[in-house]
Amino acid sequence: MKKLFNVLVLVLVAVFAVNLTACGGGKDKESFKIGLICLHDESSTYDKNFIDSMYRALEELRLEESQLELVTGIGENEQCYQKASELAQTCDIVFADSFGHEDYMIQAAMENEDVWFCHSTGTKAHTKNLNNYFNAFASIYQGRYLAGIVAGMKLQEMIDNEEITAEEAIMGYVGAFPYAEVVSGYTSFYLGAKSVCPSVTMKVRYTTSWYDYDKEKAAAEALVQTDNCVLISQHADSYGAPEACETLGVPNVAYNGSTASKCPNTYLVASKIDWTPYYVEMIKAKMDGKTVSSKDYTGTLTTGSVKLDALGQNVAAGTQEALDAAIEGLKNGTIHVFDTNNFTVGGQKLSSYLADVDDFGDFEKETEVISGGYFHESEYRSAPYFDIRIDGITEINE
């Protein structure tokens, strides 16, 4: 028994010794290592978007796939800190994809100063101001605005064809949670539609879950059948809403990927974030030993981070031309999505608004975000902070 114990101790010591010698890593291109922490795995459309973007970035940078360590199914708790710290031992840069990972990434960043920790969708990088911790998002509100134009064109066509009256141009929106990210998304979608169909109004129902097929389907059905919506879009991750629309024959604007193959008759367009440009920029900077001055990266239409999928077969005539003009306008700054001339709040035009840009956990709104006639979304930090309920949109809380 004693011998067996001795052998066991020897084996354990040997294993730990192997581990200790395996620590560390070089900075040259061949030995550069990247870690990616995902909340779920690639069966979730949300995480798959990040994983696919990372592979595209590797290809673009001519790095081997074996230089990536891909960790999936990491909860928004201590597990994330443990994984991030573990990756820090072999990786030069570590990415995480879920909002709730942020606090744990910061914890790991503070303990591993030589490794960069890049967190998508987070809010605290600019206030924490660590040398090795960064946030990223994309101005997806631009993509939503463009998707809104596709929806508005469709509605206007339905009005012109006398399928509906101008008052019946009601859109429905299935949202996950009433957070700024969702509010910013549906408002930009609505403003895009309103820019080509002035009589449009919108109703929003929440599912209180980022991924719940049944709830999203039920919310889409309620919007159509109870709230008389004639077009649906969503900010949630399942196929619930698009499939409900396909069954009901109601046009749908998707998010995070085309649903053209599953819902060919009702799919109009989908907007999504492409994380590739961000991954390329950060990996390249770290590999070249450069410093990144801004703690927040906001991908735009110009950087190629905001994308629209191919248009569906049933979009209105002239949609592509309207889109091209809007894309041009957004890129050259002649169009601002949250132009205060285009919306009112309680019947009044907004000239000033304080938003909770600095996230200290106090939810205090401290930063003036309206100037030059528009709301400066995602400019003072990458994650959205537009949380104003504007006229023309009704949230249904049942």
Place this chain on the structure above:
Amino acid sequence: MVEDRKVRTPLFSIVKRDDLPKYKAIIIRIATFIATFFFAMLICFFVIKENYFEIIGTLFKGATVVSKGKILPWRLLMDTALLLAFAIAIVAPFKMKYWNMGANGQVLVGALAAIVVMFFMEDFAVKSTFNNVIVIILMLLASILASVIWAVIPAIFKVFFKTNETLFTLMMNYVASGLVGYVNYVLAQGKKESPGIVNADSQAGWFPVIVDKYFLPIIIILLITVVIYFYIKKTKHGYEISVVGDSINTAKYVGMNTKKIIIRTLIVSGIICGIIGFIYSSAINHSIDPNTCGSLGFTAVLVAWLSNFSPIIIAGISFVLSFLTLGTSKVSSTYRLGNNDLSNVIIGLIFFAILICEFFIRFKLKFNQENNMYKAIKKLFSKKRKGGVEEC
């Protein structure tokens, strides 16, 4: 007619084995584990298509990873301790044949209560070290109280209304998850899903760190294990639990108050869950989400059951499972499998092997000589042997 009726005897019967020496049982267990492990690694090899030994090396490295500046694989030790704690929490009820499937929920509500205290008492705690100690004690008490309530509700329904405790405790898990989601949402003032790490800057209500963040929690769990071992083995309460478990009617007949015993045992179970919940909130996560415990409460059921409720074997199996979980997760990430499915398959295989192994250690198959099929097979084999001899 009666004479014609044939008596059917089964091909084999399962007989309890009591002649197997202890050392043999240990050797069988270790051999089964090693064989299954290498078989599982073979599956990994076919999926990953990389060097077989390199995969095994990755698994070992992942399981025993030592953080920067540390000399022990604390994460492996902590994961082992947590699984051990969950299993210890359900041992007493299980010994009583009270199938408590609600350890996850009981720990969750405990952790939630501790978080709520921590969240609202930050201002009080930061005033002095003494205040902070008071807050930590209050967190522990709140956690224990919440867990005990969560554990006792199904027990009360069981003893007074004869409800099924398996279903009841399972349902309580879902209620606990929902409650955590809701309270998190309220604490975050409806602006996000949770407040994240609570008191991240002030560290108010955080358990003190000695040697390592995980050192004290592991010591606490080991102490609980020793206490429960003595509670079950050496005390009158422990004896009563085993009598109720063997036969509730016998217990009633000898004058035991079975209702009291069941509720008291669940209070003990709830106290342990409360301490685990407190450890999660105060020492490990400092935050809470519905998946805080993962599926440890369910894995612990298997661990406790397979270990025949022996704390030493529970610790051993907990170590093996934590080792494999960490190791296979490292294999999945290093070879970029994109999910943890392979890891789950391997853990499943190991469980399956342990299950079969435990079965054959405890029971043996006895073939019935009178069974027709047995006779036919025997005849067939004897004929073949006979034929073979003739050919020679």
